[in-house]
Amino acid sequence: MNELEARIDRLESLAAIQQLPIRYAIAVDSRDMDAWVDLFIPDVYCGRRGSGRDVLKSIITPAVRTFYRSIHQICGHRVEFDDADHAHGVVYCRAEHEDDGKWVVMAIAYFDTYERRDGEWFFVRRREKHWYSADWQERPAAPFTGWAGHDNPPDLPQDFDSWAPFWAEVDGHEISRLTDQPSH
16 A cells, blocks of 8 residues: 555545444434444453443443433544554543433543454444533423424434334333433
8 A cells, every 4th residue: 555545544544433433422312222333343342241242232222221312412533543453532422311300411531442344443442431410400392492483393312213113112101200201
């Protein structure tokens, strides 16, 4: 590979890596756990529970069912390359989670390790660290609520194709515990 090809490869790799946290956030917020685990290497290490995407999915799915709606906003991303197929980075995130009638805001940094396999970039590992979490003093409402002439019901998260199937297995009483405004 000549110098120009190497530079183009580095730029394409940077763009692909920077999409990973965005795809991660959308997968979590839409409750698309298959898309979420596919962002990780197939043999992702899950500690004492074992390795692999199925193991990871068995860990994350119950965790994500502890809150109803969520919004993960990616705020910045630093990527450093170790070599052509390995990199690491830090991603800032502001996340909001609806749970037990509250919206909890969190300031997060993800410390990531990335690897390219067969031409595609994946997470090898994500270490999530938090600055804080706090309940909103005022709960979010439907977009434009209280703004005369702009009364529109929210479209998200129920417009994600994966949303309804994710919650289909959960008892309605449990959903009612998590939210007083379930999406339909």
